[in-house]
Amino acid sequence: MKRILIIVAVVVVLAAVVGSVLKGRGKAEARVETGKVEARDLTSIVDCSGTIEPKRKVDVSANAMGTIVKLAVVEGQQVQAGDLLMEIDPSEYRAAVDALQAGIRSARADLELATASLDKAEQDRQRAEKLFAEDLASQELVDNARTSARIEKARLEASRHRVQQLEANLAKARHDLGKVTIAAPMTGVITRLNVEEGENAIMGTLNNPGTVLLVIADLGTMEAWVEVDETEVVNVALGQPAKVTIDAFPDSTFTGHVTEIGNSPIRSRSGGNQEAVDFEVKITLDGALPNIRPGLSAKAEITVAERKQALAVPLGAVTVRDMPLKDADVRRYAGRRAKAQAAALKDLGFVPRTAKADTAGDSRVKRKETEGVFVLKDGFVKFVPVTIGIAGENDFEVIGGIGAGQTVVTGPFRILRELKDGAQVELAKKGRDKGRGGKGQGR
Numbered sequence: 001m002k003r004i005l006i007i008v009a010v011v012v013v014l015a016a017v018v019g020s021v022l023k024g025r026g027k028a029e030a031r032v033e034t035g036k037v038e039a040r041d042l043t044s045i046v047d048c049s050g051t052i053e054p055k056r057k058v059d060v061s062a063n064a065m066g067t068i069v070k071l072a073v074v075e076g077q078q079v080q081a082g083d084l085l086m087e088i089d090p091s092e093y094r095a096a097v098d099a100l101q102a103g104i105r106s107a108r109a110d111l112e113l114a115t116a117s118l119d120k121a122e123q124d125r126q127r128a129e130k131l132f133a134e135d136l137a138s139q140e141l142v143d144n145a146r147t148s149a150r151i152e153k154a155r156l157e158a159s160r161h162r163v164q165q166l167e168a169n170l171a172k173a174r175h176d177l178g179k180v181t182i183a184a185p186m187t188g189v190i191t192r193l194n195v196e197e198g199e200n201a202i203m204g205t206l207n208n209p210g211t212v213l214l215v216i217a218d219l220g221t222m223e224a225w226v227e228v229d230e231t232e233v234v235n236v237a238l239g240q241p242a243k244v245t246i247d248a249f250p251d252s253t254f255t256g257h258v259t260e261i262g263n264s265p266i267r268s269r270s271g272g273n274q275e276a277v278d279f280e281v282k283i284t285l286d287g288a289l290p291n292i293r294p295g296l297s298a299k300a301e302i303t304v305a306e307r308k309q310a311l312a313v314p315l316g317a318v319t320v321r322d323m324p325l326k327d328a329d330v331r332r333y334a335g336r337r338a339k340a341q342a343a344a345l346k347d348l349g350f351v352p353r354t355a356k357a358d359t360a361g362d363s364r365v366k367r368k369e370t371e372g373v374f375v376l377k378d379g380f381v382k383f384v385p386v387t388i389g390i391a392g393e394n395d396f397e398v399i400g401g402i403g404a405g406q407t408v409v410t411g412p413f414r415i416l417r418e419l420k421d422g423a424q425v426e427l428a429k430k431g432r433d434k435g436r437g438g439k440g441q442g443r
Helices: 002-025 091-133 139-179 327-347 413-418
Strands: 030-036 038-061 066-071 084-088 181-183 188-193 212-229 241-246 249-271 274-285 297-314 319-324 367-377 380-385 387-391 395-400 407-411 425-429
Touching: 030 413, 038 188, 038 274, 038 387, 038 395, 084 212, 091 139, 139 181, 212 249, 212 297, 241 274, 274 297, 297 387, 297 407, 407 413
Parallel strands: 030 425
Antiparallel strands: 030 407, 038 212, 038 297, 066 084, 084 181, 188 212, 212 274, 241 249, 241 297, 249 274, 297 395, 319 367, 367 380, 367 407, 387 395
């Protein structure tokens, strides 16, 4: 009888345990949202912002110093190449030209005098040599005549060089005088006028740039000068298409293409000791823009990659979990660390033994963060590592790991962040849109 009671008690306990297990299996651990893995057209876009600038512009500076006595243009005026822009007081430069012209006239008169003196000296030399040949003159007279001829010839050469020097100085003075009249170097619009009539124009030096009097820009071809983050500029290439929106024209979108990518970074402090690194990218806009002005704020979307009917998973479905490494990966990482340690010891003067990878007692190299998704099947989820390609507006391209038609968990983010492999879940709401909360939502 006692044995029967024991058997009955065991059966009851087993039934309770089985019932508890079955009851637990029927209770979901979380309510999740899901989406489907399916083929989609994907476009990867780099968002950036900057300003609108003319493709070609010229800063007009002063090449002569003086007071601006005539200003022939106003800001916003259209000018043609060669049009008069302004004139600097020419008095000093014109006086220098007049003085040099007078000096040249005097030098040329001296040249004529030197020519006549040389002619007389040559005649005296010839006469002395003839008389000496007839024994009517001494050797001293001949020598003096020859010396006088050489002296006059040297004076003639000096006078000729003096005239050439003054003519060169006159050419420079005339060139300086021409600088006081400033003409338009190109056809365009006066986008900036920095001076007024009566102000002084300062000429630039080697270490000190001169006054920028005005800026002429060709507004027929405009560019968007945008700043792209260092993590995204590596995907930008010349010729890639772009869409540009200008804050001043919110209802219009302009097209263009990448024509220049900066090689030098633009560094700026972003708070604390952190430094943001961007690169300047220039996008040439297609066609002329009406009522455009340099410096307008703009935003750009550069298309860096496209995929037609690529296998895609919702952005919110991709998350990260620590996954164990394969044995081969463990040995590779451990081997790298052992070699690094050996090199450090050698630098300190020690001769280490042959480095061997210790894969048995090192737990630090046995796990790594892995991107993946939670695949839903029969009410349970399984974490599946995936290989991600480009990122579209709402989806990631999946290169490997899962196949089309599978159902994946897309959120909520707070649930996806803590979700465990093998957990039992129930659907909160069907539909794939719930998993598109933004790029990297579940990462």
